[in-house]
Amino acid sequence: MKKRIRKFVLIIFLISFSGLRSQNSNEVKPLVEIVSILETKYQVQFNYAEDIVQNIVIKEPNETFSLEESLAYLQKATGLTFTIISSNIVLIKPQTNKFVCGYIKDKETLLPLTTATIQTQGNATTSDKNGFFQLKTEDISQPIEIRYLGYIAVYESYNAFEGEECKDILLTPNFQRLTEVLISNYIVNGINKINNGSYEINFSDFDILPGLIEADVLQSVQSLPGIQSINETVSNINIRGGTHDQNLILWDDIKMYQSGHFFGLISVYNPQITEHVSVRKNGSNVAYTDGVSGIIEMQTNRRINSKFKGIVGVNLTNANAFVDVPLGNKSSIQIAARKSISDLIETPTYKAFFDRISQNTEVEDNTGSITNSDKSFDFYDTSLRWIYKISEKDRLRLNFINVYNKLFFTENAIINEQEESRQSSLSQFSVAGSLNYERNWSKKLQTFFEIYETDYKLKSINANIIDSQQFLQENVVSETSTKFKVNCSFNDRLQFLGGYHFVETEVTNLDDVDNPLFRLLVSEVLRAHGIFSEVGYKSLNRNTHFNIGIRYNYLEKFNKTIWEPRLSFSYKFLDNFTWEIQGEYKHQNTSQVINFQNDFLGIEKRRWQLSNNDDIPVIQSKQISTGISYNNNGWLFNVEGYYKKVRGVTAQSQGFQNQYEFVKSIGYYDVKGFDVLLRKSISNLNAWLSYSYMDNNYFFKEFSSIPFPSNFDVTHVITLGSAYKLKNLKVSAGFNWHTGKPTTPLLGGGEITDNEVNYDAPNSENLKDYTRLDISAIYDFKISENTKVNLGVSVWNVLNRENEINSFYRLNEGTINETVQNSLGITPNAVIRLIF
Numbered sequence: 001m002k003k004r005i006r007k008f009v010l011i012i013f014l015i016s017f018s019g020l021r022s023q024n025s026n027e028v029k030p031l032v033e034i035v036s037i038l039e040t041k042y043q044v045q046f047n048y049a050e051d052i053v054q055n056i057v058i059k060e061p062n063e064t065f066s067l068e069e070s071l072a073y074l075q076k077a078t079g080l081t082f083t084i085i086s087s088n089i090v091l092i093k094p095q096t097n098k099f100v101c102g103y104i105k106d107k108e109t110l111l112p113l114t115t116a117t118i119q120t121q122g123n124a125t126t127s128d129k130n131g132f133f134q135l136k137t138e139d140i141s142q143p144i145e146i147r148y149l150g151y152i153a154v155y156e157s158y159n160a161f162e163g164e165e166c167k168d169i170l171l172t173p174n175f176q177r178l179t180e181v182l183i184s185n186y187i188v189n190g191i192n193k194i195n196n197g198s199y200e201i202n203f204s205d206f207d208i209l210p211g212l213i214e215a216d217v218l219q220s221v222q223s224l225p226g227i228q229s230i231n232e233t234v235s236n237i238n239i240r241g242g243t244h245d246q247n248l249i250l251w252d253d254i255k256m257y258q259s260g261h262f263f264g265l266i267s268v269y270n271p272q273i274t275e276h277v278s279v280r281k282n283g284s285n286v287a288y289t290d291g292v293s294g295i296i297e298m299q300t301n302r303r304i305n306s307k308f309k310g311i312v313g314v315n316l317t318n319a320n321a322f323v324d325v326p327l328g329n330k331s332s333i334q335i336a337a338r339k340s341i342s343d344l345i346e347t348p349t350y351k352a353f354f355d356r357i358s359q360n361t362e363v364e365d366n367t368g369s370i371t372n373s374d375k376s377f378d379f380y381d382t383s384l385r386w387i388y389k390i391s392e393k394d395r396l397r398l399n400f401i402n403v404y405n406k407l408f409f410t411e412n413a414i415i416n417e418q419e420e421s422r423q424s425s426l427s428q429f430s431v432a433g434s435l436n437y438e439r440n441w442s443k444k445l446q447t448f449f450e451i452y453e454t455d456y457k458l459k460s461i462n463a464n465i466i467d468s469q470q471f472l473q474e475n476v477v478s479e480t481s482t483k484f485k486v487n488c489s490f491n492d493r494l495q496f497l498g499g500y501h502f503v504e505t506e507v508t509n510l511d512d513v514d515n516p517l518f519r520l521l522v523s524e525v526l527r528a529h530g531i532f533s534e535v536g537y538k539s540l541n542r543n544t545h546f547n548i549g550i551r552y553n554y555l556e557k558f559n560k561t562i563w564e565p566r567l568s569f570s571y572k573f574l575d576n577f578t579w580e581i582q583g584e585y586k587h588q589n590t591s592q593v594i595n596f597q598n599d600f601l602g603i604e605k606r607r608w609q610l611s612n613n614d615d616i617p618v619i620q621s622k623q624i625s626t627g628i629s630y631n632n633n634g635w636l637f638n639v640e641g642y643y644k645k646v647r648g649v650t651a652q653s654q655g656f657q658n659q660y661e662f663v664k665s666i667g668y669y670d671v672k673g674f675d676v677l678l679r680k681s682i683s684n685l686n687a688w689l690s691y692s693y694m695d696n697n698y699f700f701k702e703f704s705s706i707p708f709p710s711n712f713d714v715t716h717v718i719t720l721g722s723a724y725k726l727k728n729l730k731v732s733a734g735f736n737w738h739t740g741k742p743t744t745p746l747l748g749g750g751e752i753t754d755n756e757v758n759y760d761a762p763n764s765e766n767l768k769d770y771t772r773l774d775i776s777a778i779y780d781f782k783i784s785e786n787t788k789v790n791l792g793v794s795v796w797n798v799l800n801r802e803n804e805i806n807s808f809y810r811l812n813e814g815t816i817n818e819t820v821q822n823s824l825g826i827t828p829n830a831v832i833r834l835i836f
């Protein structure tokens with residue numbers, strides 16, 4: 001009996017164990033875990049995107065199943081497709097035609113590229129250690145963009161991915177430069193600091209800045225510490241205390257001699273076609289000449305677009321349009337245009353701009369019995385960029401830009417009891433074009449050939465109705481440049497750049513009076529040759545970067561030789577700290593001078609002038625700077641100190657309006673200072689505080705035996721700003737404060753001596769402190785699958801503060817009159833754009 005009981009108990013135990021085992025075998029597991037088991041069991045590799053397998057749990061396939069049977073089971077259980085695409089690789093894909101997949105590889109080595117970025121409208125992913133990616137496409141008509149640092153971007157259509165297998169995407173290395181982003185989102189998204197010391201603004205990723213609702217290039221660069229405009233214009237940008245003419249401004253490798261519409265209140269560079277800006281305050285690349293204070297380099301989109309894109313918009317100053325048109329698979333063309341709307345409507349913004357540029361000039365107030373009427377202003381610009389991919393190794397690029405400004409008004413007076421009228425006008429015109437050819441001989445060798453022609457003309461006709469006289473003034477610049485560059489990469493860490501640069505510049509100045517007859521025409525030409533070479537290096541761990549080079553310059557006319565060493569160095573240590581050093585020697589052969597404050601109707605008084613190696617010498621500079629940055633957990637702290645000395649400066653180029661206004665002298669200035677930035681990023685909020693200190697002094701022996709403050713010596717500058725993004729809304733606010741511009745007071749008790757104004761020590765006082773608060777907001781929304789609307793509003797100088805930007809004295813019939821020029825008051829703007 002006991003024996004039967006033991007058998008019964010044993011049978012029950014075995015049945016229970018079998019049931020338990022059966023229960024465990026039916027237990028569900030995450031698909032990721034099951035895939036890992038199958039990889040080990042069958043020695044295969046599964047490729048898939050994590051987001052399509054996560055949260056899927058199923059029962060494990062039967063242990064007796066073969067690989068094919070296991071895959072068939074998984075496909076039925078999950079709704080996904082499991083495809084064997086080689087002897088040991090299994091691809092997992094959703095059962096939908098809106099997913100694409102591929103393998104990102106180096107075109108020459110065929111090695112996989114890890115963490116390449118693949119994106120389309122609304123979705124993005126990165127490649128894994130095998131170069132594999134899988135991406136869901138919301139709209140199959142949208143191109144798929146593939147990017148990898150150091151390689152040329154690729155754009156593929158959805159149809160290119162059709163088929164069972166995932167295709168190989170081969171990227172071509174781009175060894176044009178060794179630069180990498182050192183600090184991303186330096187102030188806001190889209191502004192980055194590069195390891196060579198330069199700053200880059202990528203407008204395709206750009207958020208918003210205070211007071212701006214459009215990506216105005218020359219307004220945006222003023223958000224960087226050490227860069228400001230002493231009179232609020234984009235035609236007078238001061239980089240570390242230098243004058244505007246000491247900035248090299250390039251648009252797609254073309255040197256530009258005009259920078260502003262409304263004579264400096266709006267940038268002439270259309271924000272829709274300008275995608276990328278690089279700003280250098282020091283440590284320039286040896287391929288560049290000119291710009292002893294800094295470089296502002298703008299570039300259009302270098303990609304060949306595969307889909308039509310268009311933008312039309314209007315704001316309170318102009319209407320604009322932009323198209324990007326594919327011309328087959330190997331070419332695309334971009335065209336942008338803007339036109340002022342003042343001939344249709346005079347908005348509050350237009351009126352504020354017009355009053356600002358015309359104050360204290362003949363346009364605003366005339367003399368005696370003369371009255372002005374029919375005041376009008378017009379501007380337009382057009383830009384073009386065409387790219388043609390001749391072959392996999394050859395690429396051609398053509399650029400063209402045309403800029404025009406015109407101001408005119410009518411002078412009226414009663415002469416011999418009859419009313420007479422004559423028109424005065426002022427026009428500014430630029431036209432330029434370039435041709436660029438690039439060849440990639442191999443992974444290690446590239447060559448570049450660039451040629452451009454740029455022409456600038458400033459013309460004014462001043463009608464003196466009382467004396468029946470007409471005064472014509474012209475300033476014309478014509479420049480041709482040819483440059484050849486070779487870029488050789490020994491490996492992914494060491495690079496050599498070398499080349500030759502030829503520039504021919506002609507400057508013509510005309511003064512013509514019809515009554516009495518007087519004509520003075522001066523035309524000068526200068527040819528310059530440059531040979532340059534540079535070595536770039538980055539360490540294996542990418543913590544150390546440096547570029548060191550030298551440029552040799554020869555000026556034909558003067559038989560003059562100039563050697564210019566350049567250096568940029570950065571070293572990252574303790575994970576979050578970076579130390580930088582930049583240095584350079586530079587020169588330039590052109591400058592802007594002021595002959596008389598009333599030249600060109602007093603609105604644009606500066607005219608370009610070539611160096612003659614005598615009373616207008618070649619300007620030469622040397623500069624050194626060093627700084628340290630801490631960047632961690634959304635915090636950024638950056639401090640940089642610098643010293644700069646610029647020789648060969650003429651008093652005429654500095655805009656004196658005191659006792660030295662008509663005195664010709666040659667001197668120099670040196671400037672010492674430092675820039676500090678503190679920025680905090682929290683999710684979608686960026687907040688920053690910047691401070692700049694500068695000690696900028698002139699040394700003119702004919703003026704004073706001791707140095708005195710520069711006309712551009714703004715000792716303290718503080719900027720406080722924030723930008724916030726919430727889904728489709730971007731808002732920004734900013735506060736700007738700086739000490740007033742230096743000014744020369746009258747000598748107390750004896751203001752007039754020998755019928756001349758008696759001044760105190762030059763620049764011994766300052767204007768009142770400058771304060772400005774700006775706000776802006778942009779909102780985007782879709783009206784269809786492929787069409788978006790962009791709405792924006794901004795207010796410049798919300799507090800409507802009357803900031804003094806200039807003050808000077810004039811003697812009028814034995815009486816001294818003080819003239820004070822003010823900045824823009826409260827100035828609203830609004831924009832609507834249709835993007836399709």
